Amino acid sequence: MNATLAQLKACFDQALTAAFGHELAGTDPLLVPASNPKFGDYQSNLAMALTKQLGQPPRQIAEAIVQALRVEDFCEPPTIAGPGFINLRLKTAYLEQQLQQMQPSERLGVPLSKRQRVIVDFSSPNIAKEMHVGHLRSTIIGDSIARVLEFLGHDVLRLNHLGDWGTQFGMLITHLKTAYPEALTTANALVLGDLTSFYKQAKQRFDEDETFREQARLEVVALQAGQEDTLKAWNLLCEQSFIAFAEIYRLLDIQITNRGESFYNPLLAGVVEDLAKLGLLVEDQGAQCVFLEGFTNKEGNPLPLIIKKTDGGYNYATTDLAALRYRIEQDQVERIIYVTDIGQGNHFTQVWQVARRAGWIPENIELVHVPFGLVQGEDGKKFKTRSGDVVRLRELLDEAVNRARADLEARLQAEDRQESEEFIAHASQVVGISAVKYADLSQNRTSNYIFNYDKMLALQGNTAPYLLYAYVRVQGIIRKGGIDLQQLDGKVSLQDEAELTLAKHLLQFDETLSALEADLMPNRLCQYLFELSQKFNQFYDRCSILQAAEPERNSRLALADLTARTIKQGLNLLGIQVLERM
Numbered sequence: 001m002n003a004t005l006a007q008l009k010a011c012f013d014q015a016l017t018a019a020f021g022h023e024l025a026g027t028d029p030l031l032v033p034a035s036n037p038k039f040g041d042y043q044s045n046l047a048m049a050l051t052k053q054l055g056q057p058p059r060q061i062a063e064a065i066v067q068a069l070r071v072e073d074f075c076e077p078p079t080i081a082g083p084g085f086i087n088l089r090l091k092t093a094y095l096e097q098q099l100q101q102m103q104p105s106e107r108l109g110v111p112l113s114k115r116q117r118v119i120v121d122f123s124s125p126n127i128a129k130e131m132h133v134g135h136l137r138s139t140i141i142g143d144s145i146a147r148v149l150e151f152l153g154h155d156v157l158r159l160n161h162l163g164d165w166g167t168q169f170g171m172l173i174t175h176l177k178t179a180y181p182e183a184l185t186t187a188n189a190l191v192l193g194d195l196t197s198f199y200k201q202a203k204q205r206f207d208e209d210e211t212f213r214e215q216a217r218l219e220v221v222a223l224q225a226g227q228e229d230t231l232k233a234w235n236l237l238c239e240q241s242f243i244a245f246a247e248i249y250r251l252l253d254i255q256i257t258n259r260g261e262s263f264y265n266p267l268l269a270g271v272v273e274d275l276a277k278l279g280l281l282v283e284d285q286g287a288q289c290v291f292l293e294g295f296t297n298k299e300g301n302p303l304p305l306i307i308k309k310t311d312g313g314y315n316y317a318t319t320d321l322a323a324l325r326y327r328i329e330q331d332q333v334e335r336i337i338y339v340t341d342i343g344q345g346n347h348f349t350q351v352w353q354v355a356r357r358a359g360w361i362p363e364n365i366e367l368v369h370v371p372f373g374l375v376q377g378e379d380g381k382k383f384k385t386r387s388g389d390v391v392r393l394r395e396l397l398d399e400a401v402n403r404a405r406a407d408l409e410a411r412l413q414a415e416d417r418q419e420s421e422e423f424i425a426h427a428s429q430v431v432g433i434s435a436v437k438y439a440d441l442s443q444n445r446t447s448n449y450i451f452n453y454d455k456m457l458a459l460q461g462n463t464a465p466y467l468l469y470a471y472v473r474v475q476g477i478i479r480k481g482g483i484d485l486q487q488l489d490g491k492v493s494l495q496d497e498a499e500l501t502l503a504k505h506l507l508q509f510d511e512t513l514s515a516l517e518a519d520l521m522p523n524r525l526c527q528y529l530f531e532l533s534q535k536f537n538q539f540y541d542r543c544s545i546l547q548a549a550e551p552e553r554n555s556r557l558a559l560a561d562l563t564a565r566t567i568k569q570g571l572n573l574l575g576i577q578v579l580e581r582m
């Protein structure tokens with residue numbers, strides 16, 4: 001298929017061994033899309049990189065590589081620039097042929113990767129607590145990563161590592177049993193109402209009342225021991241939380257399997273036992289710890305990772321150790337991706353270090369932390385409501401939809417357009433939710449991002465509405481021309497500079513996805529789609545489509561259709577739905 005970059009890399013590999021012998025086989029050709037189209041489409045910096053190793057001037061190396069480079073099927077004769085950059089320009093005939101092949105392909109020519117079993121551990125809010133904007137980021141980013149990996153053919157297990165276990169439940173269960181006894185007798189979680197205020201009340205009693213604290217402590221013991229009424233109360237709390245989470249997942253169109261911390265509870269004792277057997281466990285002030293390598297406290301002494309607390313309880317890290325073993329042994333995955341805020345980076349490094357030292361991580365297993373930055377308000381501070389409260393996700397999403405609706409209604413009025421309520425409601429929903437998702441995904445995830453409704457909903461710029469609009473524009477052309485896409489002959493002929501630019505970009509979809517597969521940066525895909533929309537708009541401004549004479553008309557319709565299909569597929573991988581009209 002159109003894996004141009006991969007083919008070019010293979011050609012470089014051949015040229016290298018032909019020119020300099022087999023020792024150079026497998027050398028990375030350092031081939032990247034050219035930064036300036038003036039120089040061509042791809043550029044290799046290889047000659048400079050090999051100077052030392054080969055003891056020759058880079059220009060001479062470049063000449064030898066070009067001599068041996070057999071790329072005439074794809075490229076114009078390669079040129080050498082500056083100290084030894086090798087520039088390649090794709091042949092128009094090659095581009096035309098690639099686009100023709102792409103048209104009937106449902107996958108737009110994107111090849112399947114070698115199938116891997118992967119876990120994406122994402123979203124993962126905590127029971128009885130509000131899901132906050134950090135969880136929103138994890139949900140949006142994790143879902144997109146899962147979608148891309150699934151599209152590339154991987155077997156993805158989407159896991160919600162819910163915080164549904166631990167000492168805080170003693171307090172919650174005590175509050176439930178004493179303030180809402182009817183919840184237990186009727187087994188109706190709904191009477192608990194909004195769990196955020198439930199949590200606050202429980203916390204207040206816990207802080208103020210010594211007897212309550214003692215009871216809460218006993219409930220933790222009862223929970224660990226699996227006492228029936230305590231488990232029942234715990235279940236009700238989980239159920240009530242799930243209702244609130246499910247609502248957010250429904251709005252965001254998220255598929256995820258709940259497998260909270262409680263799932264691994266029976267395995268925690270085994271973790272401690274095995275670490276002890278391996279001689280990794282050290283008792284420190286009554287707690288069972290593993291002393292970490294490369295982590296020190298203020299005094300410069302090795303930092304302990306507490307596996308079992310003095311009171312016999314286990315930690316967040318203990319559960320992650322148990323989860324890690326389970327995922328490798330039982331789920332048999334090869335790659336585990338954790339999507340959390342940057343602040344948890346040390347936690348994962350520490351857990352993985354202990355697991356590695358224990359010999360629990362076979363060499364072929366890849367563990368990846370996908371960190372992301374904070375969501376900030378306009379003022380650059382932590383994102384809050386005007387009154388200073390934590391923003392509720394439901395309200396945040398509703399607000400985006402309401403604003404999208406106001407924008408749409410204003411536009412309809414200005415254009416004197418009549419649309420049904422159904423149309424308006426659906427379009428606002430799609431635009432509002434897409435805007436929130438896209439604003440998050442289009443940033444380099446490791447940086448903090450400023451939440452701004454106006455920016456994310458703008459029709460111009462790197463926003464969801466801009467991309468949705470490019471798609472709608474193509475659909476408009478197809479409707480206006482009464483075009484039956486099945487009837488197009490599929491022939492592509494590229495003449496105008498804008499057609500060539502668009503064509504080349506269309507053919508980079510698969511490269512973009514394979515880069516994302518490796519570095520798990522969804523902003524790559526956003527940037528790709530944004531540029532695709534821009535290039536399409538430039539093409540649309542310069543080249544008439546419906547008014548063009550044949551064969552241009554046919555060819556341009558094919559380009560427009562491929563653009564629309566790529567945008568639709570690309571947005572789908574970001575968890576964003578398209579609209580036919582807006």
Ligand code: ARG
Nearest residue numbers: 121124125126161162163340
């Ligand atoms: N529940 C955690 C939190 O809210 C996130 C869990 C991430 N996953 C994991 N395996 N530790 O911060």
